[in-house]
Amino acid sequence: MNALYRGQYALMGGYTTVSEVVIKTVQLTKRYSSWWGSQTVEAVKNLDLEVYRGEIFGFLGPNGAGKTTTIKVLLGILYPTAGEAYVLGKPAGDPETHHRLSYLPENPYFYEYMTGKEILTFYARLFGIPEPERSRRVDYLLDRVGLSRAANQPLRNYSKGMLQRIGLAQCLLNDPELLILDEPTAGLDPIAHIDIRDLILELREQGKTLFISSHQLSDVEIVCDRVAILNRGELVQMGKLEELLSGGYVEMIAEKVSEQVLEPIRQLGGRPNLHDGRLIVEQPDDGSIDRVIDLVRANGGHIISVKPYRRTLEDLFVETIQGGRRR
């Protein structure tokens, strides 16, 4: 188990740090069987995953990919069929580690009869936080997630956004090292959405490790350092976001261009399209656009625009899941 804490050097978020593995799965497999064992569904297959301290890790995949199953195994709610899972250096589900992590389930449900303050007090008691620290922390977190004014309202009167905020507040009660968030921004209005995204970024600033399962790819692209994409229980892509999203292109539009430039542009890897002296070029984002611009100008052409197109996480996701087929 010490191997989990052996220093590993990894580039994260643009800076180098000695990183500790916070979540590790080795050939993790989870099968669901029917009562009589006649039907078996393999929800997660031979999953190898490593999440480092201090990073925001995006855990992606279509519905039924095995994301929530993996999270449940990490929390000890489900038991692995084969393979191993470690969280914070201990086997997944070890209650000791639960003092140091927090979990926000998808569409969190709470005891609706309780008020915001009561539910946070309840969870603080589960963490064993004594008074007066408990009350101090509950009040602070209610304020932090913007629910101080609704603190004494029963949760049944809360909107979805308010419940999500309470969910995040309960995650922060124990000042965790690791937060596991399942769809933290799903179904929220734009304001609540931005608030929660900002809160996630704030947590990264504090050095927390965040493991986020989400379908909101634009959010993941903004906040995550690394991502893993799961499809039908199998890991199909994992890496640093900037590496996975490399390979965009630059679009250049020019006028008064003659046909002579077309062949040199093709040789530079570009895809030129000339019509009535108007040239549109899709050039790989590898610096060769400078030479194309020089070439067009030398040929008497007039540059109208140069616009870089970055590959998005959505592009990567669709390519990974559907093999690049898009409608």
Place this chain on the structure above:
Amino acid sequence: MNATFAIAGATFGEAVRKRVLMVILLAALVIILISPAFEPFAGRGQRTLVMSFGFGIIQLAGTFIAIILCTGLIPNEIERRTIYTILSKPVQRWQFVLGKLTGAISTLAFIYAMMGLVFLLVTRLSLGSFDFQVLKGIVMFFLQSSLLASVTLFFSTFVSSLVNYFLSAGVFLMGNLMSTFLETIQRNPEVTPLTRVPVQILTLILPNFANFNIQNPIINPEQVLTDELAYFIQTVAYAIVYMALLLVASILIFNQREM
């Protein structure tokens, strides 16, 4: 233990807000209160009527409440997914099960206390003085319901709420009848071992709910318990040991349960 008490508190808080339970309680309290008014139709003495009515209603309400309260204790937590935020905290599964049972028994204690108080009041109003003998019956019925709650919680660790209703009600019914049935069979020399042995085994395994039915000696003072103290000690010990065994079995099953 803080986590166990927190879960017990939440279970109690939720239970006392369940409308169906409170309607049963309220109906029971009203019937106990108006029971003396039935005297002209009963053809029995005022005391016998009040006692029979009171104990009957209290046992019935307590049984219904115990089953309705406990069938959903664990399945509801899983269906509503409230269990995920609880088990992802430093809470062990045994603490969760113990907390749920403690919360359910606390709720039953509250409900029996309410019914007991009203019953005492009715004895004062209709019989002229408080009859504290009824408290013995209340305590025994409370133990009976607590044991039933343990049985229902045990089933709730592995069956759905609907199945649990029938299972728990069936066990309660059989647990009330088995000892009488066994006695009848043992008195009959014509019964073969093929019939007798399964009945003996079932009587041994199923909780003997009939143990707690102490109302007859209280209603009819001519029926006297030979050794009341020994009866109480044995019955309380029986309830505690059986509940502890059921709790251990519930924890063992719930430890293996995947959600």
